[in-house]
Amino acid sequence: MKLNELRQAAREIVSAALKSVDPETLIHRMVRLEDGRLAIGANSVDLSGFRKILVVGAGKAGAAMAKAIESILGDRVNGGLVIVQDGNRSPLKKLELAEAGHPVPDERGVEAAGRILSLLQDHANANTLVLCLISGGGSALMSLPASAIPLSAKQQTTGLLLRCGATVDEINIVRKHISKIKGGQLARAAFPAKLFSLILSDVIGDQIEVIASGPTVGDPSTFSDAVAVLKKHEVWEQTPTTVREFLEKGLRGEIPETPKPGERIFENVCNVIIGSNRTAVESASKRASSLGFHSLVLSTRICGEAREVGGIFASIAIESEISGYPIAPPACILAGGETTVTVRGEGKGGRNQELALSAAIRLAGARRIVVASVGTDGADGPTDAAGAVVDTTTLERAKRLELDPAQYLRNNDSYHLLAPIGDLVITGPTGTNVMDLIVALIG
Amino acid sequence: MKLNELRQAAREIVSAALKSVDPETLIHRMVRLEDGRLAIGANSVDLSGFRKILVVGAGKAGAAMAKAIESILGDRVNGGLVIVQDGNRSPLKKLELAEAGHPVPDERGVEAAGRILSLLQDHANANTLVLCLISGGGSALMSLPASAIPLSAKQQTTGLLLRCGATVDEINIVRKHISKIKGGQLARAAFPAKLFSLILSDVIGDQIEVIASGPTVGDPSTFSDAVAVLKKHEVWEQTPTTVREFLEKGLRGEIPETPKPGERIFENVCNVIIGSNRTAVESASKRASSLGFHSLVLSTRICGEAREVGGIFASIAIESEISGYPIAPPACILAGGETTVTVRGEGKGGRNQELALSAAIRLAGARRIVVASVGTDGADGPTDAAGAVVDTTTLERAKRLELDPAQYLRNNDSYHLLAPIGDLVITGPTGTNVMDLIVALIG
Numbered sequence: 001m002k003l004n005e006l007r008q009a010a011r012e013i014v015s016a017a018l019k020s021v022d023p024e025t026l027i028h029r030m031v032r033l034e035d036g037r038l039a040i041g042a043n044s045v046d047l048s049g050f051r052k053i054l055v056v057g058a059g060k061a062g063a064a065m066a067k068a069i070e071s072i073l074g075d076r077v078n079g080g081l082v083i084v085q086d087g088n089r090s091p092l093k094k095l096e097l098a099e100a101g102h103p104v105p106d107e108r109g110v111e112a113a114g115r116i117l118s119l120l121q122d123h124a125n126a127n128t129l130v131l132c133l134i135s136g137g138g139s140a141l142m143s144l145p146a147s148a149i150p151l152s153a154k155q156q157t158t159g160l161l162l163r164c165g166a167t168v169d170e171i172n173i174v175r176k177h178i179s180k181i182k183g184g185q186l187a188r189a190a191f192p193a194k195l196f197s198l199i200l201s202d203v204i205g206d207q208i209e210v211i212a213s214g215p216t217v218g219d220p221s222t223f224s225d226a227v228a229v230l231k232k233h234e235v236w237e238q239t240p241t242t243v244r245e246f247l248e249k250g251l252r253g254e255i256p257e258t259p260k261p262g263e264r265i266f267e268n269v270c271n272v273i274i275g276s277n278r279t280a281v282e283s284a285s286k287r288a289s290s291l292g293f294h295s296l297v298l299s300t301r302i303c304g305e306a307r308e309v310g311g312i313f314a315s316i317a318i319e320s321e322i323s324g325y326p327i328a329p330p331a332c333i334l335a336g337g338e339t340t341v342t343v344r345g346e347g348k349g350g351r352n353q354e355l356a357l358s359a360a361i362r363l364a365g366a367r368r369i370v371v372a373s374v375g376t377d378g379a380d381g382p383t384d385a386a387g388a389v390v391d392t393t394t395l396e397r398a399k400r401l402e403l404d405p406a407q408y409l410r411n412n413d414s415y416h417l418l419a420p421i422g423d424l425v426i427t428g429p430t431g432t433n434v435m436d437l438i439v440a441l442i443g
Numbered sequence: 444m445k446l447n448e449l450r451q452a453a454r455e456i457v458s459a460a461l462k463s464v465d466p467e468t469l470i471h472r473m474v475r476l477e478d479g480r481l482a483i484g485a486n487s488v489d490l491s492g493f494r495k496i497l498v499v500g501a502g503k504a505g506a507a508m509a510k511a512i513e514s515i516l517g518d519r520v521n522g523g524l525v526i527v528q529d530g531n532r533s534p535l536k537k538l539e540l541a542e543a544g545h546p547v548p549d550e551r552g553v554e555a556a557g558r559i560l561s562l563l564q565d566h567a568n569a570n571t572l573v574l575c576l577i578s579g580g581g582s583a584l585m586s587l588p589a590s591a592i593p594l595s596a597k598q599q600t601t602g603l604l605l606r607c608g609a610t611v612d613e614i615n616i617v618r619k620h621i622s623k624i625k626g627g628q629l630a631r632a633a634f635p636a637k638l639f640s641l642i643l644s645d646v647i648g649d650q651i652e653v654i655a656s657g658p659t660v661g662d663p664s665t666f667s668d669a670v671a672v673l674k675k676h677e678v679w680e681q682t683p684t685t686v687r688e689f690l691e692k693g694l695r696g697e698i699p700e701t702p703k704p705g706e707r708i709f710e711n712v713c714n715v716i717i718g719s720n721r722t723a724v725e726s727a728s729k730r731a732s733s734l735g736f737h738s739l740v741l742s743t744r745i746c747g748e749a750r751e752v753g754g755i756f757a758s759i760a761i762e763s764e765i766s767g768y769p770i771a772p773p774a775c776i777l778a779g780g781e782t783t784v785t786v787r788g789e790g791k792g793g794r795n796q797e798l799a800l801s802a803a804i805r806l807a808g809a810r811r812i813v814v815a816s817v818g819t820d821g822a823d824g825p826t827d828a829a830g831a832v833v834d835t836t837t838l839e840r841a842k843r844l845e846l847d848p849a850q851y852l853r854n855n856d857s858y859h860l861l862a863p864i865g866d867l868v869i870t871g872p873t874g875t876n877v878m879d880l881i882v883a884l885i886g
Contacts, residue, residue, distance in 0.1 A: 309751070312747055319740075325743075
């Protein structure tokens with residue numbers, strides 16, 4: 001296959017993957033109303049058993065998910081509130097969309113999260129059906145610090161943990177214990193209502209207790225664990241007083257624990273993952289096959305330094321071109337996940353652009369290979385691009401413009417190399433997020 | 444398959460791979476004497492056409508390669524000299540083995556390389572068959588600076604280039620132009636003899652001009668390129684005077700260029716790769732299949748930061764366990780290449796041990812996965828281990844001894860974690876080197 005055909009195929013494969021994780025598409029595939037029964041995945045409830053249907057939630061895909069739910073349930077929805085990113089407030093009939101800050105939480109999110117909690121506490125009962133729409137970014141958008149803790153103190157604590165090298169799991173233990181809504185507490189507020197949480201996963205491994213900090217999932221960790229995390233990383237002394245006092249109260253049993261897995265309040269809760277990185281990767285694979293490629297999915301759990309992943313991906317693609325391992329050309333090798341960038345330079349770029357640029361450099365000498373890396377949310381770092389599609393002529397095209405790829409990579413400046421040579425992928429915000437998609441095509 | 448069965452299988456697969464790249468085995472497979480004809484791979488020469496057979500060469504596998512050649516040719520060999528690492532001087536009948544310094548070249552290597560060049564210049568003619576035995580490490584072992592350049596000046600120049608971030612290709616351009624034997628110059632000395640170079644590849648992509656700096660391969664680069672490399676990296680001024688003066692003489696045409704590809708002297712030269720990383724990886728794959736695993740070779744060109752490669756390898760193995768991508772259990776996922784370690788800590792370890800430890804950390808929560816990473820030369824960093832074999836219980840076993848894997852990894856101290864828990868692979872020196880082998884088994 002010719003290089004320009006491969007590039008075209010790469011864009012088609014990426015498009016097919018993005019389309020498959022469109023939140024409206026996913027909700028319509030997973031949620032159906034038939035003969036007065038609402039089917040959600042393998043579950044089904046008789047709507048005549050409920051007096052009220054409330055819809056709550058938060059996340060980057062919230063607007064589209066809410067729109068789809070409203071289009072399915074129509075006037076049966078009594079009301080609700082979904083917290084979304086700025087710029088997503090297309091008007092709905094019954095549901096309110098509240099904009100809030102992301103990735104840095106703000107008071108608008110706190111206020112809206114408080115209203116969600118009140119709505120559930122005051123209006124949800126045994127005759128209520130609650131649909132909770134959860135997607136990536138929900139943790140920041142639906143931020144509700146425990147009483148007596150200002151939002152700034154909560155953020156300061158998260159900042160301390162991030163800087164001291166705590167793991168994501170450790171950070172979540174602390175965050176859930178200084179929040180009023182995370183770690184199953186939204187579900188507690190809804191009890192004894194019937195609660196379906198429809199979850200679009202944006203985390204590796206699709207752990208429902210991690211996505212948006214698991215507002216509808218039991219939390220096995222304790223106040224004691226939270227204090228231990230802060231002490232282990234030696235940031236307890238720097239932790240804001242309001243946070244320390246709150247956690248100490250928790251230790252003394254003066255504040256209720258987060259609800260634990262297996263607690264009675266979860267009997268009425270059903271968490272359903274409606275889409276994930278795998279959805280995107282499998283759709284990409286399907287489209288690649290229909291375009292005539294031998295398709296191989298490596299993993300949906302790729303993480304690590306973006307430039308390293310790009311290099312390894314290129315190494316595998318070159319092997320395919322040369323020896324037919326791990327799959328013979330025309331081949332499509334796919335992966336998903338989310339890489340990170342250790343910023344050392346001062347340029348502009350994103351993890352997907354950096355991954356692609358690094359792959360392009362490693363492709364030196366190869367013949368007909370295209371590598372694309374794209375963030376499914378359409379936003380890669382602080383750029384207008386979703387990612388990039390490079391190939392075995394990228395180095396040559398850069399050279400013609402007297403751009404040195406190695407130098408741009410060193411300076412974390414992938415954007416300024418990829419933009420002028422036309423290797424960016426620009427989709428605009430997609431309204432969804434299932435992490436990133438990496439595609440290598442070998443012609 | 445049970446975990447201890449997987450561990451046993453991993454060790455068997457590694458053993459099969461190592462055995463397949465034993466230099467004696469490889470020489471015997473590639474070189475045959477039948478009815479007075481010497482067959483080397485697809486080539487064959489009538490020995491009656493030659494009055495003399497000389498054997499020269501250098502490299503870590505030199506001793507074993509020389510032994511095998513002598514056992515095939517017996518008294519037909521007239522003499523020769525192969526430069527080997529210290530400790531490899533098992534006596535042969537007709538061939539001399541000369542020990543020299545590695546990885547830092549020393550005067551013994553210079554002296555021996557000079558003797559090889561003289562032997563060829565003085566004794567090789569149109570009636571001579573020369574067999575050149577090349578393997579990894581040959582570049583340091585067979586170091587022969589151009590006249591007027593002391594060994595120390597040559598080393599200083601290489602050191603400058605390494606520190607300023609020059610690429611391997613760039614360093615080789617300079618090294619070939621301040622050497623008397625690299626970059627095709629050994630072949631020039633042997634001309635017009637018939638020359639077979641038997642090459643055991645220790646580089647990614649098996650580029651014969653790179654292995655041992657290509658003593659029998661045409662060199663497209665020029666004195667002008669060499670000077671340009673030193674100037675580009677702004678180390679020309681610091682380059683020792685003897686080196687600068689020599690290169691400037693070369694620029695003025697007062698010193699002959701390295702022989703170029705296509706030159707007449709290469710008409711009688713045949714370079715044959717007798718083994719490479721692919722040999723090891725394919726043998727591992729074959730053994731895995733015979734043990735009942737679905738086997739998948741990802742790439743023989745893996746490079747990059749060891750811990751990142753380990754993480755990605757684990758991500759792919761976990762995906763196999765969970766979803767059956769890219770291949771369903773019982774699965775064996777294989778790769779080869781050579782990673783690097785950016786040393787930040789002060790511990791003891793090697794790239795394979797660090798790769799394995801990083802994989803073990805990423806395997807947290809997985810069920811039945813084993814990952815082995817082994818240097819085929821039997822030496823991983825400054826340790827007595829060849830590498831390590833970790834599994835989904837490695838973290839637990841470390842915990843029992845109160846060892847924190849993340850901390851050991853941060854300190855580049857993989858050896859001191861893997862040794863006490865019994866996860867090292869110790870083979871002793873194998874007498875071969877085709878880079879590293881990575882094996883993941885999913886039960």
